[in-house]
Amino acid sequence: MPKARKKKAPVTTSVASSSSSPHTTRTIIRRFHVLLKRQEQLKRDPSTASHAAELRKIEKEIEEMGGLAAYQHMSDIGQGNDRGGGSEKVLIKWLTDMGFSKPHGTPNQKRLLEVGALKPDNYASCSSWIDVTPIDLRSRHAAIREQDFLEMGVNENQGRWDIISLSLVVNFVPEPRDRGRMLCLAHAFLREAGLLFLVLPLPCVENSRYLTFELLQSLMTTVGFVETHKKWKQGGKMAYWLYRKVERHTRSDSSPFRKRTMCRQGSSRNNFVILVQEE
Numbered sequence: 001m002p003k004a005r006k007k008k009a010p011v012t013t014s015v016a017s018s019s020s021s022p023h024t025t026r027t028i029i030r031r032f033h034v035l036l037k038r039q040e041q042l043k044r045d046p047s048t049a050s051h052a053a054e055l056r057k058i059e060k061e062i063e064e065m066g067g068l069a070a071y072q073h074m075s076d077i078g079q080g081n082d083r084g085g086g087s088e089k090v091l092i093k094w095l096t097d098m099g100f101s102k103p104h105g106t107p108n109q110k111r112l113l114e115v116g117a118l119k120p121d122n123y124a125s126c127s128s129w130i131d132v133t134p135i136d137l138r139s140r141h142a143a144i145r146e147q148d149f150l151e152m153g154v155n156e157n158q159g160r161w162d163i164i165s166l167s168l169v170v171n172f173v174p175e176p177r178d179r180g181r182m183l184c185l186a187h188a189f190l191r192e193a194g195l196l197f198l199v200l201p202l203p204c205v206e207n208s209r210y211l212t213f214e215l216l217q218s219l220m221t222t223v224g225f226v227e228t229h230k231k232w233k234q235g236g237k238m239a240y241w242l243y244r245k246v247e248r249h250t251r252s253d254s255s256p257f258r259k260r261t262m263c264r265q266g267s268s269r270n271n272f273v274i275l276v277q278e279e
């Protein structure tokens with residue numbers, strides 16, 4: 001009689017403890033990004049049998065890794081391991097430096113849309129001056145609204161928010177055009193002179209074949225943002241920016257960010273790119 005095959009344990013059951021090493025959490029997070037990207041590509045073209053088979057294989061691996069829940073868990077651990085806490089600390093510091101925390105009272109509360117919220121209370125210490133709405137594709141808490149940012153209605157949200165946080169969310173989005181759409185939507189949802197907090201893993205800009213700090217700045221100008229703050233350090237893991245919404249002058253159909261253009265080569269570089277197509 002053939003031996004019964006031992007069922008493979010999900011990768012995360014052995015590693016998803018809060019004592020996971022930074023290396024393990026980063027490896028799993030990276031693998032998730034690779035799988036999600038390929039899944040998105042295959043979903044757009046499942047026509048051939050080999051694509052359909054590969055899609056099933058990828059979905060199985062994602063499931064075996066514990067799905068989005070495990071990814072979020074790893075990201076949560078990663079916050080502590082890599083950054084000494086969440087990125088909200090950086091945003092709170094910048095807003096405080098800008099004098100936002102001074103005028104107390106409800107009328108002066110700033111409406112913050114926190115996209116990709118792993119915890120409901122990241123801004124609890126600022127509740128007198130920040131009114132936060134945390135959302136995520138998969139809510140981990142009753143106070144986090146389960147909502148895809150890309151599906152939020154433009155009419156209800158146009159100009160509604162004072163601040164939008166996209167911390168490690170744009171790089172999660174598998175499709176480069178959806179990354180650009182996310183930035184364009186953030187622009188539409190912010191009130192005049194509203195603020196966008198953007199956080200990306202440093203290699204997305206420092207080591208990409210398609211993106212540099214200069215190109216990102218130019219892309220953000222195209223979308224209608226000016227940089228007010230920036231923080232990253234050589235050899236670090238994260239890069240943080242704060243942008244202010246300004247009027248959008250360039251029509252994005254004439255922008256150089258509609259197509260992927262290689263700006264530097266190198267076998268150790270990654271392919272991170274953001275494409276902007278919308279009006």
Ligand SMILES: C[S@@+](CC[C@H](N)C(=O)[O-])C[C@H]1O[C@@H](n2cnc3c(N)ncnc32)[C@H](O)[C@@H]1O
Pocket residue numbers: 068072075079086087115116117118135136137138147148149150167168169172173199
């Ligand atoms: C790496 S975690 C980042 C969490 C946290 N913001 C941080 O800075 O550590 C990315 C989160 O973004 C969420 N996310 C990705 N795309 C999203 C979208 N379109 N709408 C809402 N949440 C999204 C994912 O579900 C995931 O929980």
